[in-house]
Amino acid sequence: MKSWFAFAALLAPSVQADENPEYGWWAHHKAGAWVKLRIEAQESGVKILIEGTHTLLEISKDNAVVEQRTKVTIVGKARPEEAGKTVIPRDKDKEEDPIQVESEGDEEIEAGGRKLKCRWIQGTQQKGLKVKFWISREVPGGVARGETSGGELTGVMKISAVAWGSRARPAVEAPVDLLRLLDPKQDAVDGEWTLGGGRLASGKARCARIQFPFQPPEEYDLTVVATRVEGNEALVLGLVGGGSQFDACVDSWNSTVTGLGMLDGKHTNDNETSARGKLLRNGTPAAIVCSVRRDGLTLTVDGRKVIAWKGDYARLSNIPEWKVPDPKALYLGCCDSKFVVLRAVVAPLSGPGQKLR
Secondary structure (H helix, E strand, O other): OOOHHHHHHHHOOOOOOOEOHHHHHHHOOOOOEEEEEEEEEEEOOEEEEEEEEEEEEEEOOOEEEEEEEEEEEEOOEEOOOEEEEEEEEOEHHHOOOOOEEEEEEEEEEEEOOEEEEEEEEEEEOHHHEEEEEEEOOOOOOOEEEEEEEEOOOOOOEEEEEEEEEEOOOOOOOOOEEHHHHOOHHHHEEEOOEEEEOOEEEEOOOOOEEEEOOEEOOOOEEEEEEEEEEEOOOOEEEEEEEOOEEEEEEEEHHHHOEEEEEOEOOEOHHHOOOOEEOOOOOOOOOEEEEEEEEOOEEEEEEOOEEEEEEEOOHHHEOOOHHHOOOOOOOOEEEEOOOEEEEEEEEEEEOOOOOEEOO
């Protein structure tokens, strides 16, 4: 099979213009803008999945520099990640393998969970490759969807943008005080919860949990300051990342382990994130910070890094006992212990998130 970088050329469609349109599709964005592309193909009867993230490193009046990080999976077996950089010239005369456009039009499509108004172009590239691309300026790099066939391909290759955003934190996004949004009468899922004086107190139920009426953006920092006042079990931070809802359990399994759950179907005490040792002291507030990014997350307790995980969020899930009504919302839980939460604040990094009321 060809390497990713051979296929990468197919993600750079250009139409006839004085300026290289691919450069223009990146020029509408700032450095740090990224797009995650999913490519499904079949070559000689073999199913191939390519997942690639393109990130704009630099943009100047002459060039755009884009980093490509990709993972190829063939018949369910993943190959090591490949990485590289592409320099996209502004000058159309330096453009490689332009599309000979045969037809074009406008169409609204759905990509990355959003509706996009796109300009589609259809035509031919070198060696008889038939291509059709749906282009949106909202997507870094332009490509919202694509289909290619013919040429050296033995089947149809389908391309879709599944997520995009920016690594830079928008200055306009203010931190959200989650305690101010709460109404225990509406938001408690299980157990007794009371809110007063700016503090949230839990009862001592087996799987007590309360849902915050807030859906975070793809990237965010969640800070929780809490005191365990009774018991020897976990404080549970219900998180959302990459479309999956899951939890980070601090001092679970009788205060012996901290970790994410479920990961690959394994509990907090039996997966690659399991960190042994007791972290919470009853009667003493602890500051827990969870930083969720598109490629992984970190969790610190009182400034000590306890979890540093990178991977596919599809590997993470909630166990049934911790599920809440909204699978896209943050939540808080505790297990056979009483907690007082002094602070719960989320700092959105890739958009404002959504308040549910």
